[in-house]
Amino acid sequence: MKELGNMLELKNMTKILGDKLILKNVSLVLNKGETLAVIGPNGAGKSTFFKCTVGLLQPTSGDIIIEGQKIQKNSAEIKRKIGFLGHESFLYNTLTPMENLKFYGKLFKVKNIDEKATRLLKEVGLHYFKEIPIRSFSRGMMQRLAIARVLLAEPDILMLDEPHTGLDQEAVALLNRIIKQKQTNGTSILIISHDFDQVHELADRVTILNKGRITETIQLTSDIDLPKMKDWYAEAVAQK
Amino acid sequence: MSILIDAWTIAWKDLSNELKTKQTIGMMVIFSSLVILVFSFAFDPTNNMVKAVIPGLVWLITIFSGILGLNRSFLSEHENDCLTGLRSAPIDPSSIYLGKVLANFIVVTVVQVISIPVLFILFDYRFLGAILWFMLIVIVGTFGFIIVGTFLAALAANAKNSEMLLPVLLLPLLSPLMIAAVQGTRIVLENQDISDAISWLQLMAAYDLLFLAACFFLFEFIMEGS
Numbered sequence: 327m328k329e330l331g332n333m334l335e336l337k338n339m340t341k342i343l344g345d346k347l348i349l350k351n352v353s354l355v356l357n358k359g360e361t362l363a364v365i366g367p368n369g370a371g372k373s374t375f376f377k378c379t380v381g382l383l384q385p386t387s388g389d390i391i392i393e394g395q396k397i398q399k400n401s402a403e404i405k406r407k408i409g410f411l412g413h414e415s416f417l418y419n420t421l422t423p424m425e426n427l428k429f430y431g432k433l434f435k436v437k438n439i440d441e442k443a444t445r446l447l448k449e450v451g452l453h454y455f456k457e458i459p460i461r462s463f464s465r466g467m468m469q470r471l472a473i474a475r476v477l478l479a480e481p482d483i484l485m486l487d488e489p490h491t492g493l494d495q496e497a498v499a500l501l502n503r504i505i506k507q508k509q510t511n512g513t514s515i516l517i518i519s520h521d522f523d524q525v526h527e528l529a530d531r532v533t534i535l536n537k538g539r540i541t542e543t544i545q546l547t548s549d550i551d552l553p554k555m556k557d558w559y560a561e562a563v564a565q566k
Numbered sequence: 567m568s569i570l571i572d573a574w575t576i577a578w579k580d581l582s583n584e585l586k587t588k589q590t591i592g593m594m595v596i597f598s599s600l601v602i603l604v605f606s607f608a609f610d611p612t613n614n615m616v617k618a619v620i621p622g623l624v625w626l627i628t629i630f631s632g633i634l635g636l637n638r639s640f641l642s643e644h645e646n647d648c649l650t651g652l653r654s655a656p657i658d659p660s661s662i663y664l665g666k667v668l669a670n671f672i673v674v675t676v677v678q679v680i681s682i683p684v685l686f687i688l689f690d691y692r693f694l695g696a697i698l699w700f701m702l703i704v705i706v707g708t709f710g711f712i713i714v715g716t717f718l719a720a721l722a723a724n725a726k727n728s729e730m731l732l733p734v735l736l737l738p739l740l741s742p743l744m745i746a747a748v749q750g751t752r753i754v755l756e757n758q759d760i761s762d763a764i765s766w767l768q769l770m771a772a773y774d775l776l777f778l779a780a781c782f783f784l785f786e787f788i789m790e791g792s
């Protein structure tokens with residue numbers, strides 16, 4: 327399953343917001359087909375780190391390299407390759423699920439939008455609601471649609487910022503199934519999560535971002551079980 | 567080329583939604599009709615002086631009903647942080663601006679198509695001038711208003727009290743355009759020498775081009791912070 331080579335590489339990324347140094351020299355490599363979980367306390371800078379990578383924020387300094395190529399400022403190329411799921415759904419309340427997907431599909435230049443959108447809506451279990459404006463949707467339904475939106479453009483890299491928040495058990499299982507399916511297809515995945523169960527289930531490698539610094543990283547080999555990972559995390563965060 | 571296609575995709579999203587609900591356009595038409603009605607009572611329509619206020623009124627209803635629409639145009643993008651969604655799409659950030667300009671321009675034009683005839687009827691004005699020149703002046707003036715207005719609406723949408731901030735910023739910036747537009751409209755409606763109107767029209771066209779270029783390139787920077 328695992329191919330060799332770097333999908334995404336970040337070199338010495340620094341971000342200053344206002345007069346606060348939020349990210350301090352963050353460097354990280356995401357291999358092809360790998361799933362890397364980024365964990366850390368609230369306010370550590372995880373979301374800021376994602377936004378800088380996607381190009382929503384301009385890093386103060388540092389390089390972003392995708393498949394060996396350095397990315398120019400704010401390029402459309404990186405945005406086509408990365409599917410970004412943020413804290414908010416980015417969906418229009420007045421539009422139906424179908425209209426939302428079609429709209430984003432056009433912006434991402436997706437081919438066969440209708441067909442793909444219909445298939446995705448079935449996959450996330452919203453097919454029955456496809457003609458209802460999403461204003462009335464619950465948090466979990468929105469999150470399901472947000473996931474469908476990210477998958478629509480079939481990105482090479484998925485960046486999921488706390489994707490499990492607000493989902494019911496069934497939806498968590500659904501999301502994990504989708505993520506695993508993407509893993510077998512060779513998609514590289516970066517995931518932020520506070521949910522250790524999911525992290526342990528999904529990730530190949532876990533890294534800790536604390537106070538704007540990457541402090542420690544472990545490979546989740548088979549001998550590291552969930553309690554062990556939790557201990558490792560508690561220890562790593564306590565040190566700082 | 568693709569920047570125009572993306573812009574139209576974004577504009578069409580707003581317009582098709584407006585077609586469904588007709589909320590903004592309805593509100594703007596009602597507002598401008600009320601303004602016309604109030605002024606038709608304030609000025610006695612039989613008085614010859616009335617002709618002098620019609621050019622001003624055309625632009626008054628355009629600007630103030632337009633501001634209602636502009637205030638709302640970025641509101642939907644802030645629900646669920648859709649603007650960030652647009653910015654994470656592989657499109658030129660300026661196509662968001664162009665799309666909004668297109669949508670706002672079409673909405674304001676629709677409102678004008680309804681409210682300007684109402685204005686002429688209530689003020690008992692019989693159109694004698696050159697209608698094509700009149701339309702050209704209205705279109706160029708409205709376009710300039712929308713260019714600046716959309717940019718400032720995007721800027722103000724990030725601030726508190728945006729609905730108050732927008733007119734306070736917008737009206738001073740619009741004054742050169744509006745002076746030219748009112749003068750040009752007056753000349754055409756009074757059926758005077760068209761060459762005078764043309765020089766006002768040239769001034770308006772220069773204003774439009776200048777601000778379109780500036781707003782187009784600056785839009786990326788006001789998106790960065792949001």
Ligand SMILES: Nc1ncnc2c1ncn2[C@@H]1O[C@H](COP(=O)(O)OP(=O)(O)O)[C@@H](O)[C@H]1O
Pocket residue numbers: 343344346348366367368369370371372373374375
């Ligand atoms: N726009 C901003 N301006 C100033 N500081 C910010 C801004 N956005 C986030 N921060 C600060 O950056 C830090 C990291 O935030 P964030 O990346 O959201 O953390 P996390 O996602 O890890 O919980 C926080 O201390 C927050 O206060």
Ligand SMILES: [Mg+2]
Pocket residue numbers: 372373374487
């Ligand atoms: Mg966060």
